[in-house]
Amino acid sequence: MTAVDGLPTTHAPVRRELPPSMVERVTLIMDLFEGRTARLSLEEVARCTRLPRSTAHRILDQLVRLRWLEHTGLGYGLGRRALGFGGGDGAHSRIREAAAARLHQLQIRTGLVVHLAVLDGAEVYYLDKVGGRFAATVPSRVGGRAPAHSTALGKAMLAWLEPEDVEARAGESIGRLTQRTICDIGTLHQELDRIRRRHGLAFERGECFPDIACAAAAVRGPDGPVAAISLVGDAWSPLEKAAPLVVDAARQVSHELFPQRQAPVRTPRRPAPAPEETWSAQAMDRLLAAGQYGDWQ
Secondary structure, X not given: OEEEOOEEEOOOOOOOOOOXXXXXXXXHHHOOOOOOOOOEOHHHHHHXXXXXXXXXXXXXXXXXXXXXXXXXXXXXXXXXXXXXXHHOOHHHHHHHHHXXXXXXXXXXXXXXXEEEEEEEOOEEEEEEEEOOOOHXXXXXXOOOEEEHHHOHHHHHHHOOOXXXXXXXXXXXXXXXXXXXXXXXXXXHHHHHHHHHHOOOOXXXXXXXXXXXXXXXXXXXXXXXXXXXXXXXXXXXXXXXXHHHHHHHHHHHXXXXXXXXXXXXXXXXXXXXXXXXXXXXXXXXXXXXXXXXXXXXX
């Protein structure tokens, strides 16, 4: 727009040129994601940036590999690096703060190692680890990662995702770590169904490391799992007896994070709806009797 004799004159809009540099193109794409919950398809990214679809796809793939973005069945969203290096973003700090007291209480009551983790693509990302005498022998660390499908923490969170999201996250990366690891997507879906039928309680014995066993439950919000808490022992630990404590701790953290939650927690469409989140003494006795030998498969 220019002025002639003090009057504005409007010219026809000039066709937008494609950004010449890769940095500018990446910036165009990253600017589309306005928050941690934003999800965009490839077509939406190409349309909004006016980049050729093949160019947008190539850049998105590179950003996913470098963890600036993540790609699930719901589309592209912000990844670990964009949300904060090393998990130090505000959301993770809030989760750690809400869970800290419960983790220490759980460790004191059981004498076992306690983990707090979030789901990051096909992996779990450890936010906290509260130790005991067994801590030094547990091969995990704050800031470390493990395949979600091989851990009780990961399975506890995957159980509350839509099946398409589970397959997008774990389908290509699923593989065997030990003789007991679930290594195909169909078996994983069956295990996640069992976890939902156990009110979200997940078990793992020797699936990630041969001599390690875990019991875990997800911290759930209105839109799905936000974290998970686990108890860790050796392969012979009677974790089933402490399982109700894990479920209770996860539920308390959920209430701390979402005190005004009105909408029901989202559950996957299939294969089966989740039972009510209530525990009776009789139901718990049946659960623990069924799993007293650790055979949850």
